[in-house]
Amino acid sequence: MIQTKNLKKIYTTEEVETSALNQINLSVKEGEFVAVMGPSGCGKSTLLNILGLLDNPSEGEYHFVGHEVSKFSERQRAHLRKANIGFVFQSFNLIDELTVFENIELPLLYLKVGSGERKKKVLEVMERMQLIPRKNHFPQQLSGGQQQRVAVARALVARPKLILADEPTGNLDSANGDEVMNLLSQLHSEGTTIVMVTHSPAYSEFAQRVVHLFDGHIVTENFNQKFHV
């Protein structure tokens, strides 16, 4: 599903060039759960943004669901993104002006799904996330864990092939963090491909494979034993 070849990302400011990613060769198969770990500033989020088609690499190739996308325009990326990728952010990134229901509904609106089907899908995913009682609440009226559940629901609602989670537990206490991780692992067991950035070694255990980044390089790739019986 994902294959990168000598991926490079260089940030240029007026005076300095900073290389955020260097020679990244990574492949993720369909149905895989990959965790990306590494210290602050190692390039985790940059990698995730490129994988999520929010940004283009400076050099190298990126094959996503059969397309070479590294030179795609923003419009092309947006098109591919909305049909295939769901995002979960550390800071939830819900739209404050919209209710829980409307937030979850949004990706379907952009996919121009008809209103009847939209409602059905949103309610389905809300039920699964136990969000029905919160349907008409606004994000500020929810706890952090609940907000992240809404974010996950929003990422899921369009049934994307890939979910990208950028420290989804970073702003949560351990109880809420566990809950979110259980949710993700459940999704994985149902066949969703997940790439997750995390700082937490404990949560990285949920993934099949852990990729360690350091200064823009992949230093190690470990396979979790429990998935390799």
Add this chain to the structure above:
Amino acid sequence: MFKNYLKAALRNMRLHKGLSFITIFGFAAGLACCILITLYAIDQLGFDRHYPDAGRIYRVGISAALNSKTFNGPVTCAPMAETVKREIPEVESIARFLGGSRGAPVVRYKDKVFSEERFYWADPTFFDVLKTPFIKGNPRTALSQANSVVLTRSMAKKYFGSENPIGKTINTDNRHDFQVTGVVPDVARQAHFHYDFIGPLAIFENSRSTSWIGNNFYTYLVLRPGASAAAVNAKLQEIVRRHAAPQFQMMFGVSWDQLLKSGARYNYFLQPITDIHLRSNFEFELEANGDVSTVYLFSLVAFGVFLLACVNFINLTTARAATRAREIGIRKAIGSGRGQLIRQFLFESSLTSFLAIILALALAVLLRPFFNRLAGVNAEIAVQGNPWLLPILLALLVLSGLVAGAYPAFYLSSFRPVQVLKGHPGGIKGKSFVRSLLVVFQFTLSIALIIGTLAINRQLHFMQNKKLGFNKEQVLIVKKTDDLGKQVQAFKQELLANPDIMAVGNSANLMGDPSFGDNVYMVPGAAGVAQQIILNIFCDEGFLRTFDIRMAAGRFFEKERQGDLQGVVLNETAAKALGLTDPVGKEIIQMIGRDNKPSRLTILGVMKDFHYQSLHEEIRPLAIHWFGPDGFGKMVSVRFRTTNIPVLLKSIENTWKRLAKGQAFEYEFFDEHFAAIYNAEQNTGKLLMAFSVLAIAIACLGLLGLATFATQQRTKEIGIRKVLGASVLNLSRLLSNEFLKLVLLANLIAWPLSYFVMNRWLRSFAYRASLSLELFFFSGVLALCIAILTVSYQSIRAARANPVNSLRNE
């Protein structure tokens, strides 16, 4: 999808109540202003279009230069109309008339006696040209008799009440009797002149004159459908060559071609009736016209205010980008294309414009009476039932939605999700250049408006305080004294017995009147074109003393000298114009004297020049005529020396009541009457003032919004600086400086701009105040102070905040 947009927009508004209010209210104020001015412009452009075939009606005017004197006016000579009708087949019908304020006969019916300023004398074809539906009578025959008169509905009511006016006889000036043959509706407000009576022109002997020299008649004509005005203009020049040229040749003793070669010019031209109100400003206009440049000026200002309001909208919306950025990022990450975001923001701006327009409409209705007062007497804005209102509103809605919404929509939708989700609103810093430009634009306009307002007020002040050559203070005018008839003499005598009253003068017109009657004068036996059109004042012997006017030579009229009826007093300019070096005792000829025949007059004296017209004009030649012992005029001017005005008024009113038999006592203070000649300027000044306040208010609202966002964006920086030891003063200066620089720059642009515009405006005054530097300086400092106050509120608040709060936020 739109439901989603609508929800997001409305909830966003609710979340930022204050800012949404600023945005919408600022926008509405600008739009209200636009609505009013557009309606005003439409009203002004719609004059004289109510006449059937208005597009084919023209007035004939003259543009002439003879012996290095120029004469331009809306008048023609007597034989022209008939000649044109005979020789130019394109002309369907043509009519001449005279009258209006030049004359004002006293009209009597039984015990009702009034002086009528809107009494016109016209050819029988008058209603063929200026077609009007008759309420009573037949338009074809109404003016066919030498003693017929047509009057308006309100005159019929005034003189005859509920009686049928047809066949009734009225008398003018105790000389002529006329039979009412028709009643017409009152002339529409949107007309360049208004008549109350139309009598037969034939009673004037000079209407049958065959002289092509001397232009006294207003001539209007209708062209046949499809006829070209340019072709008729050319034919008019041929007519001049055929008919006028021989007469000039005889007069000057040189051939017409030689005269033309020496630079002379004598052209009649057609002027579309629909152009008269706004584009005609000759001497001898029938009524004071509007001015197309005022309409343009107002429209320009309205457009400026509209842009200002749009700019505000753009600035506030893009500045709010900082808070919307995250939403945009999320929407993009989730799958929104750029097009969808553009649509969303255009929708939001349209929604805002829509709300603003509703508010603007309410504001326009509220402000209408105020605006009508400012716009002057011959402008009126109807909001209810105005057919133009809806199209204007729709156009404004579309225009403002696009103008104000487009930039924010494209700008906001261009944010890159990666950056904005990380909390760096993509590129906001870089694009603040556009916002700065817009702030500069707003303040340039505001400062220019302040300078304009100040310059106009200064000119008004100058005009009100300039030495005029007469004393306009401490004079009261008693109006409609012609109602007293010969009792005027008794009235004057009784007033003079009051020790508080120093002098009393009776006159038919006064300094500051919108127009003056005139006559043609010449020096007997003088060679060449010594004919002069000279304005007239008719008065009694007390006039000079009442207004403290000084004589330069000779004497003024004296009560005991009956012979002074054959005398005249000139001002210095008139004596000079007639080429008289030692005028006192010399004779001049008045071309249309008493009984409409030329008469010889002796110059009794010369007055020192005084400004009897507005300071727009150079002092023009003036001839003063005496009423004589039996004559009387419309008003009595009273010079008083008391400060107890109520007692004075009571005493004058008592005298009036004893003599006037039930006529109402009407009075006015002369200085107020005289100030009225600057009404147009005063109104322009007030309106510009209103615009300046509006512009500054809008600009400040915008600045306030921008400052709010700028400080929000820099909270972290402020926190860090504060931790490092910056004081509140340091910080607020840091935050304010950025904006103040823009206001300074706006000054630099506004100064030369407004100098150029105001200098042009001032050039329309023959006597004017100077545009001094301090005026510009003051305006700049004023704008700067207002800007500082606006910005510092935000910056001080931000600078005083606890830095812990802003730094914790990561």
